Amino acid sequence: MSKLKIAIQGVPGSFHHQVALRNFGEDIEILDFDTFPSVAKSVANEEADFGIMAIENSIAGAIFPNYDLIDRFELSIRDEYYLPIAHQFMALPGQTIDDIKEVRSHPMALLQCKVFFAQHPHIQLKEDTDTASVARDIAAGNLKGVAAIASSIAAGIYGMEIIAPDIQTIKNNFTRFIILQKEASKPTTSVNKASTKVTIQDQKGGLAKLLTLIADNGIDLSKIQSIPVIEKPWEYAFFIDLVFEDPAVFAKTIDEIRASFGEVKIFGEYLSRK
Amino acid sequence: MSKLKIAIQGVPGSFHHQVALRNFGEDIEILDFDTFPSVAKSVANEEADFGIMAIENSIAGAIFPNYDLIDRFELSIRDEYYLPIAHQFMALPGQTIDDIKEVRSHPMALLQCKVFFAQHPHIQLKEDTDTASVARDIAAGNLKGVAAIASSIAAGIYGMEIIAPDIQTIKNNFTRFIILQKEASKPTTSVNKASTKVTIQDQKGGLAKLLTLIADNGIDLSKIQSIPVIEKPWEYAFFIDLVFEDPAVFAKTIDEIRASFGEVKIFGEYLSRK
Known part of the structure; x- marks a missing residue:
């Protein structure tokens, strides 16, 4: 049997990738797209079996009015998933927090870790457009002294070491995701x-x-x-x-x-x- | 008197830039940011005098839940602006539509011009993360045979020629923008x-x-x-x-x-x- 193809927004290691793994398990093929409309389209044209979209309270970046995309592409919601938002502070292996001069991440992620960074004022904050892609770029460029804030999955994928785990200020923060499919299926479980x-x-x-x-x-x-x-x-x-x-x-x-x-x-x- | 500093999301020539020009006139300084949180922050820390944010029905890309940013950064809404969404088909000067092999734009912009592209099936559609930045990249790379869909302001800024104007399928489409400031001002006009x-x-x-x-x-x-x-x-x-x-x-x-x-x-x- 061929693997399930799951469409996500963002690079491997992103919050959407986390939800894909938790919802469908490890044995899947990830199709990663830059934008939410591309995710919706890939489900609509059956390139992907399922799509995953953040819908509420995401800090992972921009949320397109995603219900509108579901409407336009005539997709169906199969399930929802609440992902606890946890930020891992990571860099190339072997470095300590004192070696880090600069952290790059999405402004919302930086904001959500402000108590941690107030305790480490030697680290300069630089805004980026994403979280996981910074980890990828640090690994690709072998950038010493630079840290990312991303998921533990991103650390695993890009060979980064987590220097400080769970640095988010608010510990009980969830993002709601929905799992999309092309055709509405009759619910097999009780629905509410x-x-x-x-x-x-x-x-x-x-x-x-x-x-x-x-x-x-x-x-x-x-x-x-x-x-x-x-x-x-x-x-x-x-x-x-x-x-x-x-x-x-x-x-x-x-x-x-x-x-x-x-x-x-x-x-x-x-x-x-x- | 120094120029008003207006914070926008997107590159020069973007829809936000259009709203800035129409609302504040030509004699302004544009501060362009990649993300909406950065726009909000620049108004909050008084780097910018005013900020501009798409809030409803934008096709120009992702809309962060922007009211939430206004709330978090304690900003004030000064005014609103409805921009009619018009897509210009543009490329390096001197080319005709038959010379164009490929168009790159945001998937929502491509979708909104689908009637036009159905009439020109020799043009291949490629998805990008933005509209105006494609015009910038075509100019910077001197890319022949490639077109962008962007605003007439983007055409002017990046020296592109508009090959086909107003190619959007729906002609009466508006995006609502809001004009932000740090402190609430007593309204000088009647409000409703x-x-x-x-x-x-x-x-x-x-x-x-x-x-x-x-x-x-x-x-x-x-x-x-x-x-x-x-x-x-x-x-x-x-x-x-x-x-x-x-x-x-x-x-x-x-x-x-x-x-x-x-x-x-x-x-x-x-x-x-x-």
């Missing part, structure tokens, strides 16, 4: 969460009524995001994640929304991992 | 829009009640986005843009929200440009 797009015709008070209907059915909202519908200025659309106990109540609620408000698109029904 | 962060204690039905209160005051919602508050799982926060006719009614509504729901942070009060 769904990602949807709801389009309503009139906004003033319309959203309040929609959310009242949802709350009256005992269904919880775990995410809501409005989408500007530019070509139809009288329409408003929202990406809404719903959390429910009974799939039958969820189905009934969707029917009620369709009857009273308009279109509902379901991107996926899955098990909440939170 | 505000960007806020509202924190509420209990989610089930709580958001429905909040939006009902807002609707009952005759205030419109132009954007809503939930924010996961990871360290306080019993709290929920939302970025909400409100549009109102009377600033006094807006102020009264904010007082009512504070009394019934909790914390409200106002990022800025400004004039809607839509």
Whole structure:
């Protein structure tokens, strides 16, 4: 059997690569892309079996409005994954923290480790566009005195030594990722969460009524995001994640929304991992 | 008087650069940064007088959850700007469309011009991480037969010739940008829009009640986005843009929200440009 092909954004060793390994195991083939649209496209054209996308609270860099990509490429959400964000301080092997003159990383990663760097003021902070690719570049250039902040997987891939582990200031920080596939599969396990797009015709008070209907059915909202519908200025659309106990109540609620408000698109029904 | 310093994300000629020129005129100094956090930081530490950030519907690439950056860096929204998205097909001067073998651009830009490229199937599409920087690289490398999709400003800056103007499929597409400053200034014009962060204690039905209160005051919602508050799982926060006719009614509504729901942070009060 050929290996599963998993599309990720970022270089090997990135946060997306971590999620791929934890979710699908070691025996996979990674297709790494520079951008989220390229990840979505590779799943849509079946180059990849599954795709992985950060969707909330990523510190790993930019998050494209990824629900919009799922919508445009007509992909389906199969599962979600919460990755604890941990930053490892790493450099070429054999160096101590006193040898390090400079650290390069994404500004959000530097910001998240500011207590650590305040304790080591001899290290100069330089902003870069990524985390794992700095580890790759230090290894490729044999750059002494330069450190990266990246994952332990990146350290393994690029032969870096972790000088100080878990240097992030906030220890309980997670990024939510979603696992994408081309075709919606019938859920094999019990599901209690769904990602949807709801389009309503009139906004003033319309959203309040929609959310009242949802709350009256005992269904919880775990995410809501409005989408500007530019070509139809009288329409408003929202990406809404719903959390429910009974799939039958969820189905009934969707029917009620369709009857009273308009279109509902379901991107996926899955098990909440939170 | 020294020139105003405007921080942008992207290289000169990018969409952010266009907004800077249209909003502040030609006589400015551009500070260009690779990432949105760097833009926010440069405004926070007063390196730049103002910053420009895409906030909704950008096709120019990734949008970091930028309201979160405004919140973290305690910046203030001074104004907004809607830029019509127009894609110019450009290459080194003297070439015709038949000379072009390949176009390189951001996948979203390529996608938005798909009707044009379907009419010119001899041109191979290559994905890149940006739009304007491709124009820069073609000029720097004197690359014949290669085209970029970028702004007319990028064509001017990098000495490229526009072979086909306005090749985007959808002609009425806008990206919303916000203009940032460090300190909140008292609005000098009449205002009818505000960007806020509202924190509420209990989610089930709580958001429905909040939006009902807002609707009952005759205030419109132009954007809503939930924010996961990871360290306080019993709290929920939302970025909400409100549009109102009377600033006094807006102020009264904010007082009512504070009394019934909790914390409200106002990022800025400004004039809607839509």
